[in-house]
Amino acid sequence: MAFCNKCGAEIPEGANVCPACGEPVKASAAQTAQNVAQNIMNTADTTAEFDPADIQQNKIISLFAYLGILFLIPLLARPDSKYARFHTNQGIVFFIVDLILTVILSIISAIVTGIASATTSVTDILTGNFGAMGVASVIVTIIGLVISIPLLILMIMGIVNAVTGKAKELPIIGKFRILK
Numbered sequence: 001m002a003f004c005n006k007c008g009a010e011i012p013e014g015a016n017v018c019p020a021c022g023e024p025v026k027a028s029a030a031q032t033a034q035n036v037a038q039n040i041m042n043t044a045d046t047t048a049e050f051d052p053a054d055i056q057q058n059k060i061i062s063l064f065a066y067l068g069i070l071f072l073i074p075l076l077a078r079p080d081s082k083y084a085r086f087h088t089n090q091g092i093v094f095f096i097v098d099l100i101l102t103v104i105l106s107i108i109s110a111i112v113t114g115i116a117s118a119t120t121s122v123t124d125i126l127t128g129n130f131g132a133m134g135v136a137s138v139i140v141t142i143i144g145l146v147i148s149i150p151l152l153i154l155m156i157m158g159i160v161n162a163v164t165g166k167a168k169e170l171p172i173i174g175k176f177r178i179l180k
């Protein structure tokens with residue numbers, strides 16, 4: 001049950017303004033986060049545009065699209081399958097994004113570790129004082145997780161969509177078209 005911040009009147013579910021005073025209803029932080037998450041997950045599903053026989057024949061091979069360089073398998077083995085091409089396209093975009101993020105992470109890692117080692121003297125290391133280096137490795141690990149967990153989720157979603165016969169765009173990266 002929600003109440004108006006201004007006049008205290010009860011606000012019916014789904015209302016955008018207070019029925020009593022017209023004050024706009026502010027979404028809570030949790031509500032906003034939920035809306036954002038829903039928008040990200042709510043991607044185009046074009047399954048109906050594909051031939052069911054094509055989907056049936058190629059759903060297993062299409063999962064390889066999401067396994068790194070193995071996207072070459074559906075790309076080369078099923079050049080005439082529209083369904084395989086759909087997933088191969090997403091797999092290639094995923095591969096490129098993964099590559100770019102891995103390069104960015106290694107650069108960040110090199111910089112952070114470089115700064116840490118510059119502030120850590122040989123004496124520190126000999127006396128077992130790894131303070132700055134320890135902090136650096138924690139920072140790099142956290143950034144690595146922040147990058148790799150969403151990638152892993154996207155990869156799993158792509159594989160699940162492929163094998164369950166869905167031509168549904170992945171969140172964020174699914175809009176890009178490399179293969180026509």
Ligand SMILES: [Zn+2]
Nearest residue numbers: 004007018021
């Ligand atoms: Zn009100």
